Amino acid sequence: MTNKWKWIASAVVLPVMLSGSVAFAFSDTKGDPAEAKIEALQKEGILNGTNGGKFAPQAALTYDQGIHLLVKGLELNIDNIRFIKEPKASDYFKKVSDSAWYSQDFIIGQFNLGLPQDIDPRGTITREQFAVLLSNAINQKGTFPVIALYNFLADEGSVNQEASGSIQFLLNTKIAKLNAKNEFRPKAAITRSEAADLLYEARAFVTSHTGSEQAPSAEPGAEPTSQPGSGSSSGHEGVGNVITEAALQIDKVNEAINKVTLTVQVPHPGYGVEITGIEFPGGGKAVIRYRLTDPDPTKFYPMVVSSAKVSTYLSSEYTPTAEPAN
Structure with missing residues (x-):
């Protein structure tokens, strides 16, 4: 076997948006429904904002921001994948530059999330599209047994069939919730605040199912299940x-x-x-x-x-x- 076929991909160091720990809270998240979760994620170095110290919680999330958020927040990688050549973003995407700060995130996303070739990094993500990406990311972290209950959505008719399973998964795991009208609002652009809320809950879900667990309770003398x-x-x-x-x-x-x-x-x-x-x-x-x-x-x-x-x-x-x- 020649050295050509022994090549294994290593992490490619590319310019990425810095997201280190921040000492001060964002100046524009006070009163936001996800304020506490945004602050917690910021302290962990997962969320970043503008140079003015703002997070823009009600701004629509774009794909470059969203893919970076999922890759970093759920620690996705390609460490266990072997390649025959060094992967580049342009090998898989028509609109992602190899020199973009998010190019490595998109390469990782390609192998963990299932991204289309024509994805637009600056395009906005709908709530159902983010649900699919998030559920795909969670399932890369392990196999999680979930009771498959059907959750009635008042706006079920607006849900893309391919996103239905992901939405039901997020609802059954309590990562996502419907609004007071039992709506998921699938076609609405997801805001940065909403995405942070879902990511926080997803991280908590993964941690609770991959950390040390107690044996289930049983009657005296019974064997654990x-x-x-x-x-x-x-x-x-x-x-x-x-x-x-x-x-x-x-x-x-x-x-x-x-x-x-x-x-x-x-x-x-x-x-x-x-x-x-x-x-x-x-x-x-x-x-x-x-x-x-x-x-x-x-x-x-x-x-x-x-x-x-x-x-x-x-x-x-x-x-x-x-x-x-x-």
């Missing part, structure tokens, strides 16, 4: 009674590159999967080696069969297969 993660396994031998053979999904990124996603069934959401390397034995074949990652032994997981996924990117010249790591 969830059990801590323990042990590890990889390859076709399986974990418990679940075969860990990976299913492959191939999605065309462009004429030269395919996105290959490996999906492995695991006994509970504590297990993950990672790619350990890619071999090129010849004949236009690529063998993706993978293994399962251990559950956190300090956490309790619902014993529900789940899917663990990991993606990589390959030249379209190769036909991929997946094999467990030796």
Whole structure:
């Protein structure tokens, strides 16, 4: 295998908007419904404002601001993705300059959020569009069991069908709420204040489900319904009674590159999967080696069969297969 195929993407240092810790509160958020959440996010260095110390809470959120907010606020990255060439924003987007301060955010967003090629960085984001992006970002942080209840929306007829599931997810997790008229207002441009409110709640939700959890209460002498993660396994031998053979999904990124996603069934959401390397034995074949990652032994997981996924990117010249790591 030549060095050409051993290249692994590293974080590209590009100019980005500074968002370090700020000592003083924004001067224009007093009385805003999300004032306390905006202040909390500002203190963590996630939100930034103008040179005049303002946040502009009622201004419409634009895509460059929104993608940066999600990438930074939910700590999205491409650390586990292997590339055959250094990724550039112009490889995936028609209107995103490689020199823009947000270009790295859009590259990360492409692989975590699912962004269209013709996305306009200065275009405004509607509430339903942000719901889709936010739910996609949350699902990159883990598998979260959610009771699937249907929430009635008075303006359901205005919701894009592709956004309906994301909106229901945010409502069922209590990250989002309807207004007093049971409206979500899907087509309205989301404000910077509303986006900060949703991000704050999303971060709290992810933290509460990925931090240490107590075992569920049970009657005296009863066995708990969830059990801590323990042990590890990889390859076709399986974990418990679940075969860990990976299913492959191939999605065309462009004429030269395919996105290959490996999906492995695991006994509970504590297990993950990672790619350990890619071999090129010849004949236009690529063998993706993978293994399962251990559950956190300090956490309790619902014993529900789940899917663990990991993606990589390959030249379209190769036909991929997946094999467990030796």
